[in-house]
Amino acid sequence: GEDVEQSLFLSVREGDSSVINCTYTDSSSTYLYWYKQEPGAGLQLLTYIFSNMDMKQDQRLTVLLNKKDKHLSLRIADTQTGDSAIYFCAEVPNQAGTALIFGKGTTLSVSS
Amino acid sequence: DTAVSQTPKYLVTQMGNDKSIKCEQNLGHDTMYWYKQDSKKFLKIMFSYNNKELIINETVPNRFSPKSPDKAHLNLHINSLELGDSAVYFCASSPDPDRVYLNTEAFFGQGTRLTVV
Numbered sequence: 533g534e535d536v537e538q539s540l541f542l543s544v545r546e547g548d549s550s551v552i553n554c555t556y557t558d559s560s561s562t563y564l565y566w567y568k569q570e571p572g573a574g575l576q577l578l579t580y581i582f583s584n585m586d587m588k589q590d591q592r593l594t595v596l597l598n599k600k601d602k603h604l605s606l607r608i609a610d611t612q613t614g615d616s617a618i619y620f621c622a623e624v625p626n627q628a629g630t631a632l633i634f635g636k637g638t639t640l641s642v643s644s
Numbered sequence: 645d646t647a648v649s650q651t652p653k654y655l656v657t658q659m660g661n662d663k664s665i666k667c668e669q670n671l672g673h674d675t676m677y678w679y680k681q682d683s684k685k686f687l688k689i690m691f692s693y694n695n696k697e698l699i700i701n702e703t704v705p706n707r708f709s710p711k712s713p714d715k716a717h718l719n720l721h722i723n724s725l726e727l728g729d730s731a732v733y734f735c736a737s738s739p740d741p742d743r744v745y746l747n748t749e750a751f752f753g754q755g756t757r758l759t760v761v
Contacts, residue, residue: 563749565749567752569685573754573755574734574752574753574754574755575687575734575736575752576752577749577750577751580749618685620687631677631689631692631700632677632679632689632736632750634679634686634687634688636684636685636686637685637686637687639685
């Protein structure tokens with residue numbers, strides 16, 4: 533079957549905006565998630581968006597959802613070195629029960 | 645208090661051994677999961693349990709057996725460990741799966757780094 537797709541690496545300078553893109557598989561996925569994994573740590577939910585929304589903003593984070601193209605993006609404004617981590621896009625396709633299906637993760641590297 | 649806790653955090657063992665990883669959640673969730681993260685950081689669902697009942701079993705060797713003594717625990721037992729089993733294993737839990745139109749946010753443990761030598 534199809535996979536949740538993300539670019540693997542993104543490198544930005546401190547203070548710039550970062551945009552991480554994701555293409556998911558199931559147009560009927562009700563919620564879409566962004567998880568963050570810091571080095572050597574577990575996964576933490578960063579933000580999520582309900583499928584009837586186009587955009588969600590939470591402080592420095594902006595999530596954009598294009599249901600027609602099954603495209604999800606995460607924008608981090610004023611990126612800081614502490615934002616360096618792996619960012620995983622995830623969906624819950626109906627056929628998977630409630631298990632999260634993850635993208636391969638985008639490693640964000642922020643240089644000062 | 646830690647919401648989802650896994651033990652041990654690190655596990656180094658020889659090929660052919662049998663080992664278990666324990667997971668406990670104190671969130672009152674109905675569903676628990678095991679995910680495997682390989683050396684390339686790819687995360688894949690392995691198992692999903694709802695109220696002690698297996699609801700997802702992805703293509704995982706039958707050397708892996710989840711055991712759920714109660715709703716708050718989902719342990720992962722691995723028989724005859726192989727080099728390729730080396731990975732980080734994450735336990736997670738989430739609320740009632742029957743309420744599929746509600747947020748099914750999952751809470752993750754800190755992971756168990758398994759190294760098979």
